[in-house]
Amino acid sequence: MRRSVSAMPKPGGRTALGAALLAGQAAVAVAGIRQGVAPVHVAAVCWLTAAYTVSGLIAWRHRPGNRFGPLMVLTGAGSLASSVSWLHQIGLVADLVPLILIVHVFLSYPSGRLTSRLARVLLGIGYVAAVGVHVVSVALDFPAVLYQGELLLVGAVALAGAALMVARRRTRPLRRSLTVLIDAFTLGLVMIAVLLVVGVLGGPAFPAVQRLAIVLLGVAPVVFLAGLLQARLARGSIGDLVLELREDPADLGTPLARALRDPSLRLLYWLPDFDAWAGEDGRPATLPDDPDRVTVIEEHRTPVAALVHDPALRDEADLLAAVTAAAAIAVRTGRLQAQLRANVEELRGSRARVAEAGRRERRRLERDLHDGAQQRLVALSLNLGVLQTRLGDDADALALVREARAEIATSLAELRDVAHGLHPAVVSAHGLAVALESLTVRAPVPVRLTVDLGCSPSEAVEVAAYYVVSECLTNVGKHAAASSATVDVRSSEGTLVIEVVDDGRGGADAERGSGLRGLADRVETLGGRLRVWTPPDQGTRVRAELPCE
Amino acid sequence: MRVAIAEDSVLLREGIARLLADAGFDVTTKCGDADQLRAELEVSLPNVVIMDIRLPPTHTDEGLRAAIDLRAAHPGLAVLVLSQYVEVGLAMQLLADSADGVGYLLKDRISDVPSFVSALRRVAAGGSAIDPTIVSTLLSRRRRDDPLAVLTPREREVLELMASGTSNQGIADRLSVTLRAAEKYVSSIFTKLGIPATRSESRRVLAVLLFLRT
Incomplete structure (x- = not known):
């Protein structure tokens, strides 16, 4: 097979071959019309030849190692050969060749090879009937039984091929463009069967059915071309992906999802230290059971990361391989970050637990x-008080x-x-508002x-808010030289916002630092944050944000 | 005079009961939580209820809630709330719109038996008893353009006693002045602070506390 691939014509040769086929078809068409063949019929056949030849050449150029392109060009040539019958009896020999070649094209998508044994057997029968038996029937001047038998046999092969297509469509989830293509193939195969059966039955409808079938059979290569173009676009996006990854994005999943055109894509990292998978945020995650949804990126045979994706991407193995290869280096960096985040996440969790245990x-x-x-x-003291009342006058x-x-x-x-x-019991017993009033008074x-x-x-959270206000008001008294202050506590979109503002001298204050650091720790432990603005001579503003459902 | 006690510490509950019995009160009910108290009050209503602010089961604010409910359910029933700590905000919740027959004291105050007994009698008689801690906290509160600056030191003393629920006679006794003199101080304070004067001694508690709180 390698030999045949290396023996393929060079690009210039392919173009010349295509031009020759099209020119030949044009010449045969002109001659055919002169011979009195219906122009509509001539046009339909020309369309078929052109569709397969041109699509085949394009596919051939894009995937030189793939037999699918050459096979389509061959189909175009077969169509041309069969049209020779308009000019000479010899063309009748190739009458069924385009049909069986089309069946071959459909069944061998996308590699150009027949992957299933059943398909090979079917096509073998088809070729024997459409070429071997047909030559005999031409030689014997179309004996009815033999001719009709071969037509029915090729029709049956086409129908069986359609059944294979339906099965393929049902057993595997496919991307939309691919589904359309498989549908076009199935329709084409059914049309072939219909055409052949109508041919056996004869009758006035035959020419119309024949032309319709030919036109429809030409649709499949166009759909194929569209799919090819889309895949080419997807592959083009790998270039963008490489550039994007070079920027070292914080979030790797998004560019990968874009390159694979799968918005559901998730990137998971294998963290050996935790012996577990984790998301980009470092939180634990599990791989789905369906192997078609997971592509593992490995290094030295150990997993580094995994893409969890639409199972349909399995049908675009090339794209998936290219994207994972492009992502490999960035993924290694990403994994280190995820590992760090997981460590941080774990620390955050244990800090929160320790703090909560301490609070309790x-x-x-x-x-x-x-x-x-x-x-x-x-x-x-009460008993002493009672004793005092009973002691009488003993001074x-x-x-x-x-x-x-x-x-x-x-x-x-x-x-x-x-x-x-x-523990400020007043907070837990009577709420933040009552507790804060006592503080401010x-x-x-x-x-x-x-x-x-x-x-x-x-x-x-209430206790933390209480301590924020308490510490800030203490600071106002100790350091700020302020004449007044405001304490504002409000909630907004799941956040409790506490603001303490004074009109004092502001400015950095080392003494104030440690207390504020402690407050910040207390607030951050709960998943909140603390900000301090203290410009010289413009007062101090402390703002704490705490989670609040 | 009939008294009910709701206090979960047995030691304290029995101590208070003994103290009150010695002072001539009739302790009709002793219980450890608010639900039991409510049930007992259905049977016989005392003149005054003494209750801990922190009671089972949650030990948070059951006593306060119960006190507020009881005052709404039984107008005329006096309630004296005791607590290990006192809060300005809670005093205002407890008084709501009337200081008649309401007391709110630190538990420490019980050991000064004569004062405690007189505070209890005052509350039972429809007066008020607000812990001096609350009043002094409010008085020492920092204010812009402090309106209390216009008061003489003597008047501040009178204001403090007035706010904690002391009657004019009580003020006269504490300051060793005549009743007439005490009354003069009181009306002078009301004039200076611009608080509408009122004859009721408990109503003026609320007026003064509201003034001090703002």
């Missing part, structure tokens, strides 16, 4: 203090009890501060507070 623990401690030590001290004893009660009061105040520092400068909650934040 502090909340539990606050509760224990409230229900335990604080209640006991209050009860103790020394009264003084001692009063002193003890004062000590307890101090301890209670300190415990209250400790408990509040552990105690603030070191006049504060205008507006709270407009359109969402219900989680307790963790």
Whole structure:
């Protein structure tokens, strides 16, 4: 086979061959009309010859190693040969050649080879009938049984071929352009069968059916050409893909999806450290079970990445291979990034879990203090108070009890501060608005507070918001030299926005840094972010955004 | 005078009950949560309810919700709410539109038995008792063009006592002045701050707190 490919004509030779075929057909057509052949019929046959010859030449040029192009040109030649019958009896020998060649073309799409045994057997029968048996019947001047038998046999082969096409269309999901082509092939095969059966039956309708069939059979190569053009466009997009990948895009999936014309395309990376597949964002992902939907990109026989795509792309193996080859290097970089993101994602998750566990623990401690030590001290103080009322006039004893009660009061105040520092119970019990009012009332400068909650934040988010305001107002008192401040809490599109603005001196402040860093950590742990604007002499604006469903 | 107590700490509940019994109150109901209290009140209504703000099952704001509900359901029923910490915002929620028969005190205040008993009597009689912490926090609040600057130090003291629910007689006793003098201070404060004067001592609590809050 290699030999035959290398023996193919050079481009110039192919063009010359095509020109010769078309010129020959034109000459035969002119002569045929002069002989009295119906011009409509001549035109239909010319269309068939031209369609196969031209499409075949184009396919041949695009895929020189593929036999499909030459086969189509041969079909064009067969059509020309059969038209010679208009001028001389000898042309009758080639009468059925174009039909069986067309069946061959259809069944051998797209490689030009017959891939199934059934197709080979069918076509073998077809050739024997259309060439071997036909030569005999021409030689014997068309004995009815033999001639009709061969026509029916070729018709049956065409019908069986149509059945193969239908089966192919049903068992494999195909892209739309391919579906149209397969439909054109199926229609063509059915037309051949119809044509031959009508030929056997005879009758006045035959010429019309024949011309219609010929015209329709010429449609298939045009559809094929359109598909070829589209595939060529797709391949052209690989050039764009290479250029795009050189720009080192953050998101590799989008250019790959564009190059493959598959918007559903997803790029997954194999992360050996996690022994798992992950998306570009580093989040875990699973490969679909359907092997037709997955193309794995390997390096040294270990997977690097996988494209999850429309199974129809399997029918464009060349394109898929070209795209994966172009993407290989970028994918390697992409995998490292995905690995990093997965690490970050894992850290983010564990940080959030640690922070949440800490928060719950502090909340539990606050509760224990409230229900335990604080209640006991209050009860103790109460008993001392009762004792005080019963002591009568013993001044020394009264003084001692009063002193003890004062000590307890101090301890209670300190415990209250400790408990509040552990967990601001007022936030979880009474909500952010009540808690913030207490903060702003105690603030070191006049504060205008507006709270407009359109969402219900989680307790963790409310507590974080509370600490943001608390820390900021403390800073205003310590560093800002401000005369007033505003605290604005509102929700917008799933985000709780907290803004604390003062009219102080602003400017960078190292002392303020650590507190703000702690706040930023607290906010970021919850998936939010904290921004600080503090230009000199223009006050300070702290803006925290927290997730809020 | 009949008193109901809702407090989940047994130690504290029994302590308060003993203290009140000693002071001559009739403790008719002692319970550990708000639902039980509601059920008991269906049977017999006391003059005043003492309740912890944090009660089972969630230990968040059951006591506060129950206090607000009870005041709406039983007009004339006095409620004294106790808490480990006091918040300005909660005081305003509790008072809503009337300070009649409402108290809101830190638990620490119980140990000063005579003051606590007198606060309870005042609330039961339709007056108010607002924790001094809240009043002093509001008074010390930073303001632009502080309107309180026009008050004399003595008047500030009177304002503080007034806001926590002290009667004119109480103010006179605390400051060791005559009742007439106390009344003069009060009317002078109202004039200076531009608060509409009111005869009711509990209504003026709300007026003063609202003034201080803004």
